[in-house]
Amino acid sequence: MPNHTPRPGSPVRGSKTGKPIMALFDLLGRSWALGIIWQLSQQPMTFRHLQESCESVSPSVLNRRIKELRESGLLERGDAGYQLSDTGQELFQLLAPLGNWSTHWAGLQVENTTEPTSNNT
Amino acid sequence: MPNHTPRPGSPVRGSKTGKPIMALFDLLGRSWALGIIWQLSQQPMTFRHLQESCESVSPSVLNRRIKELRESGLLERGDAGYQLSDTGQELFQLLAPLGNWSTHWAGLQVENTTEPTSNNT
DNA sequence: GAAATTGCTATCATTTGTGTAGCAATAGCG
DNA sequence: CGCTATTGCTACACAAATGATAGCAATTTC
Numbered sequence: 001m002p003n004h005t006p007r008p009g010s011p012v013r014g015s016k017t018g019k020p021i022m023a024l025f026d027l028l029g030r031s032w033a034l035g036i037i038w039q040l041s042q043q044p045m046t047f048r049h050l051q052e053s054c055e056s057v058s059p060s061v062l063n064r065r066i067k068e069l070r071e072s073g074l075l076e077r078g079d080a081g082y083q084l085s086d087t088g089q090e091l092f093q094l095l096a097p098l099g100n101w102s103t104h105w106a107g108l109q110v111e112n113t114t115e116p117t118s119n120n121t
Numbered sequence: 122m123p124n125h126t127p128r129p130g131s132p133v134r135g136s137k138t139g140k141p142i143m144a145l146f147d148l149l150g151r152s153w154a155l156g157i158i159w160q161l162s163q164q165p166m167t168f169r170h171l172q173e174s175c176e177s178v179s180p181s182v183l184n185r186r187i188k189e190l191r192e193s194g195l196l197e198r199g200d201a202g203y204q205l206s207d208t209g210q211e212l213f214q215l216l217a218p219l220g221n222w223s224t225h226w227a228g229l230q231v232e233n234t235t236e237p238t239s240n241n242t
Numbered sequence: 243g244a245a246a247t248t249g250c251t252a253t254c255a256t257t258t259g260t261g262t263a264g265c266a267a268t269a270g271c272g
Numbered sequence: 273c274g275c276t277a278t279t280g281c282t283a284c285a286c287a288a289a290t291g292a293t294a295g296c297a298a299t300t301t302c
Contacts, residue, residue, distance in 0.1 A: 008227030020223035025155040031259060034146040047280050058260050063281060073229055087229060094222055097215050102141035106129030108194055108208060152290060168249050179291050184250065 005068040027072055032057050033065050034095070037084065040075060041092040044083035126189040148193055153178050154186050155216070158205065161196060162213040165204035 006027045008020035028034055032054055039045065039053045051062050066082060069075045074088035084092060127148045129141035149155055153175055160166065160174045172183050187203060190196045195209035205213060 007230055008223065020227035021159065021220050022156060024219060024223040024226065025159070029150050029152060029155055031150055034150055035143060038142065038146070046278090048278080056261090058262085059281065060261095060283085061259060064258090073226075073233060087226065091222065091226070094218050098145060099142050101212065101215055102129065102145040105145065105194075105208065105212070106141035109128055112194060167247090169247080177292095179293085180250065181252085181292090182290060185289090 005071040007072070027068060030065065030068070032061060033069065036062070036065055036069065037074065037088065037092055037095065040082060040084050041089070041096075044078050044080035046081040050082060126192040128193070148189060151186065151189070152182060154190065157183075157186055157190065158195065158209065158213055158216065159220075161203060161205050162210070162217075165199050165201035167202035171203060 006023040008018060008023040028037075035054050035057075036050065039050060045053065047059075047062070047066075051057055051059060054062065066075065069088070070077075073085055074091060075082055076085045076088075077083075127144045129139060129144040149158075156175050156178075157171065160171060166174065168180075168183070168187075172178055172180060175183065187196065190209070191198075194206055195212060196203055197206045197209075198204075
Protein backbone atom coordinates (compact mmCIF):
# COMPACT_ATOMS: atom_id res chain seq x y z
CA MET A 1 0.00 0.00 0.00
CA PRO A 2 2.46 2.65 -1.16
CA ASN A 3 -0.25 5.25 -1.49
CA HIS A 4 -1.02 7.30 1.56
CA THR A 5 -2.67 10.56 2.36
CA PRO A 6 -0.25 13.40 2.74
CA ARG A 7 -0.41 14.83 6.22
CA PRO A 8 1.37 17.84 7.50
CA GLY A 9 4.17 16.72 9.72
CA SER A 10 4.76 13.45 7.97
CA PRO A 11 6.84 12.94 4.87
CA VAL A 12 4.90 12.77 1.66
CA ARG A 13 5.50 12.06 -2.01
CA GLY A 14 8.97 13.42 -2.43
CA SER A 15 8.70 15.66 0.58
CA LYS A 16 10.80 14.60 3.53
CA THR A 17 10.16 17.67 5.61
CA GLY A 18 6.40 17.40 5.91
CA LYS A 19 6.04 21.14 6.04
CA PRO A 20 2.31 21.87 6.05
CA ILE A 21 2.39 23.77 2.80
CA MET A 22 4.21 20.91 1.10
CA ALA A 23 1.85 18.32 2.49
CA LEU A 24 -1.03 20.44 1.23
CA PHE A 25 0.58 20.80 -2.17
CA ASP A 26 1.10 17.09 -2.32
CA LEU A 27 -2.52 16.45 -1.47
CA LEU A 28 -3.82 18.96 -3.97
CA GLY A 29 -1.24 18.06 -6.57
CA ARG A 30 -2.86 14.76 -7.42
CA SER A 31 -5.09 14.23 -10.34
CA TRP A 32 -8.58 15.55 -9.84
CA ALA A 33 -8.07 16.60 -6.23
CA LEU A 34 -8.57 20.26 -7.03
CA GLY A 35 -11.33 19.44 -9.48
CA ILE A 36 -13.22 17.44 -6.91
CA ILE A 37 -13.05 20.26 -4.40
CA TRP A 38 -14.15 22.67 -7.08
CA GLN A 39 -17.15 20.59 -8.07
CA LEU A 40 -18.24 19.88 -4.54
CA SER A 41 -18.12 23.56 -3.72
CA GLN A 42 -21.20 23.97 -5.84
CA GLN A 43 -23.29 21.27 -4.25
CA PRO A 44 -23.06 17.92 -2.49
CA MET A 45 -23.01 15.03 -4.92
CA THR A 46 -23.26 11.27 -5.04
CA PHE A 47 -20.27 9.25 -6.09
CA ARG A 48 -21.58 8.76 -9.61
CA HIS A 49 -22.68 12.31 -10.04
CA LEU A 50 -19.30 13.53 -8.90
CA GLN A 51 -17.69 11.14 -11.31
CA GLU A 52 -19.69 12.55 -14.20
CA SER A 53 -19.05 16.14 -13.25
CA CYS A 54 -15.34 15.39 -13.26
CA GLU A 55 -15.52 14.27 -16.85
CA SER A 56 -15.76 10.60 -16.09
CA VAL A 57 -12.72 10.30 -13.92
CA SER A 58 -12.12 6.62 -13.29
CA PRO A 59 -13.84 5.28 -10.18
CA SER A 60 -10.60 3.94 -8.80
CA VAL A 61 -8.99 7.37 -8.77
CA LEU A 62 -12.12 9.08 -7.58
CA ASN A 63 -12.36 6.65 -4.74
CA ARG A 64 -8.73 7.21 -3.76
CA ARG A 65 -9.08 10.98 -3.87
CA ILE A 66 -12.24 10.86 -1.80
CA LYS A 67 -10.51 8.70 0.74
CA GLU A 68 -7.54 11.05 0.94
CA LEU A 69 -9.68 14.15 1.12
CA ARG A 70 -11.79 12.61 3.85
CA GLU A 71 -8.75 11.62 5.84
CA SER A 72 -7.52 15.15 5.42
CA GLY A 73 -10.76 16.45 6.80
CA LEU A 74 -11.65 18.34 3.67
CA LEU A 75 -14.74 16.42 2.70
CA GLU A 76 -17.28 14.20 4.35
CA ARG A 77 -20.45 12.29 3.64
CA GLY A 78 -23.77 13.92 4.16
CA ASP A 79 -27.36 13.15 3.33
CA ALA A 80 -27.02 14.37 -0.22
CA GLY A 81 -23.78 12.51 -0.87
CA TYR A 82 -20.25 13.78 -0.53
CA GLN A 83 -19.75 17.37 0.49
CA LEU A 84 -17.06 19.75 1.60
CA SER A 85 -16.48 19.87 5.32
CA ASP A 86 -16.17 23.19 7.06
CA THR A 87 -12.43 22.94 6.63
CA GLY A 88 -12.91 22.09 2.99
CA GLN A 89 -15.04 25.15 2.51
CA GLU A 90 -12.40 27.27 4.16
CA LEU A 91 -9.94 25.95 1.65
CA PHE A 92 -12.31 26.54 -1.20
CA GLN A 93 -12.70 30.15 -0.18
CA LEU A 94 -9.00 30.53 -0.76
CA LEU A 95 -9.10 28.72 -4.07
CA ALA A 96 -12.17 30.44 -5.40
CA PRO A 97 -10.30 33.44 -6.86
CA LEU A 98 -8.48 31.04 -9.15
CA GLY A 99 -11.70 30.71 -11.11
CA ASN A 100 -11.67 34.24 -12.39
CA TRP A 101 -7.94 34.41 -12.65
CA SER A 102 -7.84 31.30 -14.80
CA THR A 103 -9.96 32.96 -17.47
CA HIS A 104 -7.72 36.01 -17.31
CA TRP A 105 -4.77 33.67 -17.75
CA ALA A 106 -6.56 31.89 -20.57
CA GLY A 107 -6.75 35.22 -22.35
CA LEU A 108 -3.02 35.67 -22.14
CA GLN A 109 -2.48 32.16 -23.41
CA VAL A 110 -4.57 32.76 -26.47
CA GLU A 111 -2.50 35.80 -27.31
CA ASN A 112 0.68 33.83 -27.08
CA THR A 113 -0.76 30.90 -28.93
CA THR A 114 -2.02 32.68 -32.01
CA GLU A 115 -0.26 30.92 -34.80
CA PRO A 116 1.85 33.10 -37.02
CA THR A 117 1.41 30.43 -39.71
CA SER A 118 -1.81 28.90 -40.89
CA ASN A 119 -4.32 28.29 -38.16
CA ASN A 120 -7.74 29.83 -38.45
CA THR A 121 -8.81 30.87 -34.98
CA MET B 122 5.20 12.36 -26.51
CA PRO B 123 2.01 12.05 -24.51
CA ASN B 124 3.05 14.72 -22.08
CA HIS B 125 2.01 18.23 -22.96
CA THR B 126 1.42 21.47 -21.23
CA PRO B 127 -2.18 21.97 -20.26
CA ARG B 128 -3.57 25.03 -21.94
CA PRO B 129 -6.95 26.55 -21.41
CA GLY B 130 -9.09 25.78 -24.41
CA SER B 131 -7.38 22.55 -25.27
CA PRO B 132 -8.13 19.20 -23.73
CA VAL B 133 -5.77 18.16 -20.98
CA ARG B 134 -5.08 15.15 -18.86
CA GLY B 135 -8.52 13.74 -18.44
CA SER B 136 -10.18 17.01 -19.21
CA LYS B 137 -11.93 17.16 -22.53
CA THR B 138 -13.54 20.52 -22.03
CA GLY B 139 -10.40 22.58 -21.60
CA LYS B 140 -12.18 24.96 -19.28
CA PRO B 141 -9.58 27.40 -18.02
CA ILE B 142 -9.95 26.39 -14.41
CA MET B 143 -9.52 22.73 -15.34
CA ALA B 144 -6.48 23.45 -17.47
CA LEU B 145 -5.03 25.40 -14.57
CA PHE B 146 -5.80 22.60 -12.14
CA ASP B 147 -4.16 20.16 -14.49
CA LEU B 148 -1.07 22.30 -14.73
CA LEU B 149 -0.85 22.85 -10.98
CA GLY B 150 -1.88 19.31 -10.19
CA ARG B 151 1.41 17.84 -11.29
CA SER B 152 4.18 16.92 -8.99
CA TRP B 153 6.17 19.86 -7.73
CA ALA B 154 4.38 22.44 -9.87
CA LEU B 155 2.99 24.24 -6.86
CA GLY B 156 6.20 23.74 -4.95
CA ILE B 157 8.26 25.29 -7.73
CA ILE B 158 6.05 28.34 -7.85
CA TRP B 159 6.23 28.59 -4.09
CA GLN B 160 10.01 28.44 -4.03
CA LEU B 161 10.49 30.87 -6.88
CA SER B 162 8.22 33.37 -5.20
CA GLN B 163 10.98 33.94 -2.68
CA GLN B 164 13.78 34.57 -5.14
CA PRO B 165 15.02 33.67 -8.60
CA MET B 166 17.06 30.50 -8.65
CA THR B 167 19.31 28.48 -10.87
CA PHE B 168 18.21 25.06 -12.01
CA ARG B 169 20.34 23.28 -9.45
CA HIS B 170 19.42 25.60 -6.63
CA LEU B 171 15.77 25.16 -7.43
CA GLN B 172 16.27 21.44 -7.49
CA GLU B 173 17.79 21.50 -4.01
CA SER B 174 15.14 23.74 -2.59
CA CYS B 175 12.52 21.30 -3.84
CA GLU B 176 14.08 18.53 -1.84
CA SER B 177 16.09 17.08 -4.66
CA VAL B 178 13.30 16.63 -7.14
CA SER B 179 14.68 14.64 -10.04
CA PRO B 180 16.07 16.76 -12.87
CA SER B 181 13.82 15.10 -15.40
CA VAL B 182 10.70 16.13 -13.56
CA LEU B 183 12.04 19.56 -12.73
CA ASN B 184 12.90 20.13 -16.33
CA ARG B 185 9.45 19.09 -17.47
CA ARG B 186 7.73 21.31 -14.93
CA ILE B 187 9.90 24.27 -15.89
CA LYS B 188 9.08 23.72 -19.53
CA GLU B 189 5.38 23.55 -18.83
CA LEU B 190 5.39 26.54 -16.55
CA ARG B 191 7.33 28.53 -19.09
CA GLU B 192 4.97 27.59 -21.88
CA SER B 193 2.17 28.62 -19.60
CA GLY B 194 3.78 31.97 -19.12
CA LEU B 195 4.17 31.55 -15.39
CA LEU B 196 7.92 31.55 -15.22
CA GLU B 197 10.83 32.75 -17.29
CA ARG B 198 14.58 32.97 -17.31
CA GLY B 199 16.28 36.01 -15.94
CA ASP B 200 19.79 37.00 -15.05
CA ALA B 201 19.63 35.30 -11.70
CA GLY B 202 18.16 32.07 -13.06
CA TYR B 203 14.54 31.07 -13.28
CA GLN B 204 11.95 33.44 -11.87
CA LEU B 205 8.25 33.99 -11.79
CA SER B 206 6.90 36.09 -14.62
CA ASP B 207 4.45 38.87 -13.91
CA THR B 208 1.65 36.41 -14.56
CA GLY B 209 3.32 33.90 -12.28
CA GLN B 210 3.48 36.47 -9.53
CA GLU B 211 -0.17 37.26 -9.99
CA LEU B 212 -0.90 33.60 -9.48
CA PHE B 213 1.34 33.44 -6.46
CA GLN B 214 -0.54 36.30 -4.88
CA LEU B 215 -3.63 34.13 -5.01
CA LEU B 216 -1.82 31.10 -3.66
CA ALA B 217 0.02 32.89 -0.90
CA PRO B 218 -2.81 32.64 1.65
CA LEU B 219 -2.47 28.88 1.46
CA GLY B 220 0.74 29.20 3.42
CA ASN B 221 -0.93 30.34 6.60
CA TRP B 222 -3.98 28.25 6.06
CA SER B 223 -1.90 25.11 5.71
CA THR B 224 -0.51 25.52 9.22
CA HIS B 225 -4.02 26.10 10.52
CA TRP B 226 -5.04 22.93 8.73
CA ALA B 227 -2.01 21.15 10.15
CA GLY B 228 -3.29 22.01 13.59
CA LEU B 229 -6.62 20.38 12.88
CA GLN B 230 -4.89 17.29 11.57
CA VAL B 231 -2.92 16.89 14.76
CA GLU B 232 -6.11 17.10 16.80
CA ASN B 233 -7.76 14.43 14.71
CA THR B 234 -4.72 12.23 14.89
CA THR B 235 -4.64 12.07 18.67
CA GLU B 236 -6.20 8.81 19.75
CA PRO B 237 -9.87 9.31 20.58
CA THR B 238 -10.04 6.20 22.77
CA SER B 239 -7.34 7.10 25.23
CA ASN B 240 -8.86 10.20 26.79
CA ASN B 241 -9.19 8.68 30.21
CA THR B 242 -5.89 9.87 31.55
C1' DG C 243 44.05 23.61 -19.83
C1' DA C 244 42.18 21.46 -15.61
C1' DA C 245 38.52 21.79 -12.37
C1' DA C 246 34.11 23.17 -11.01
C1' DT C 247 29.47 24.53 -11.97
C1' DT C 248 25.31 24.59 -14.65
C1' DG C 249 21.56 23.02 -17.45
C1' DC C 250 20.17 19.64 -19.02
C1' DT C 251 19.24 14.43 -21.48
C1' DA C 252 19.07 9.22 -21.18
C1' DT C 253 17.67 5.28 -19.03
C1' DC C 254 14.85 2.46 -16.44
C1' DA C 255 12.31 0.89 -12.13
C1' DT C 256 8.36 2.29 -9.54
C1' DT C 257 4.15 4.63 -8.79
C1' DT C 258 -0.08 6.68 -10.48
C1' DG C 259 -3.78 7.15 -13.50
C1' DT C 260 -7.10 5.33 -17.18
C1' DG C 261 -10.73 2.46 -19.01
C1' DT C 262 -13.73 -1.07 -18.63
C1' DA C 263 -16.24 -4.71 -16.44
C1' DG C 264 -18.79 -6.04 -12.89
C1' DC C 265 -20.49 -7.04 -8.09
C1' DA C 266 -22.88 -6.36 -3.52
C1' DA C 267 -26.12 -3.41 -1.34
C1' DT C 268 -30.05 -0.65 -1.41
C1' DA C 269 -34.49 1.33 -3.27
C1' DG C 270 -38.66 1.41 -5.94
C1' DC C 271 -42.39 -1.27 -8.05
C1' DG C 272 -46.02 -4.53 -9.03
C1' DC D 273 -41.88 -11.81 -3.16
C1' DG D 274 -39.22 -11.27 -7.65
C1' DC D 275 -37.61 -7.63 -11.08
C1' DT D 276 -35.19 -3.66 -12.39
C1' DA D 277 -32.44 0.48 -11.58
C1' DT D 278 -29.20 3.00 -9.09
C1' DT D 279 -25.24 3.60 -6.14
C1' DG D 280 -20.73 2.90 -4.17
C1' DC D 281 -17.13 0.69 -5.04
C1' DT D 282 -13.42 -3.19 -6.36
C1' DA D 283 -10.54 -5.69 -9.87
C1' DC D 284 -8.00 -5.96 -13.35
C1' DA D 285 -4.82 -4.81 -17.51
C1' DC D 286 -2.71 -1.27 -19.88
C1' DA D 287 -0.73 3.54 -20.34
C1' DA D 288 1.41 7.51 -18.49
C1' DA D 289 3.91 10.11 -14.96
C1' DT D 290 7.40 10.21 -11.55
C1' DG D 291 11.75 8.96 -9.16
C1' DA D 292 16.59 7.93 -9.00
C1' DT D 293 20.85 7.83 -10.95
C1' DA D 294 24.47 8.57 -14.38
C1' DG D 295 26.57 11.48 -17.24
C1' DC D 296 27.59 14.93 -20.96
C1' DA D 297 28.23 19.52 -23.37
C1' DA D 298 28.74 24.24 -22.47
C1' DT D 299 30.28 27.81 -19.68
C1' DT D 300 32.86 29.99 -15.96
C1' DT D 301 37.01 30.11 -12.75
C1' DC D 302 41.40 29.61 -11.98
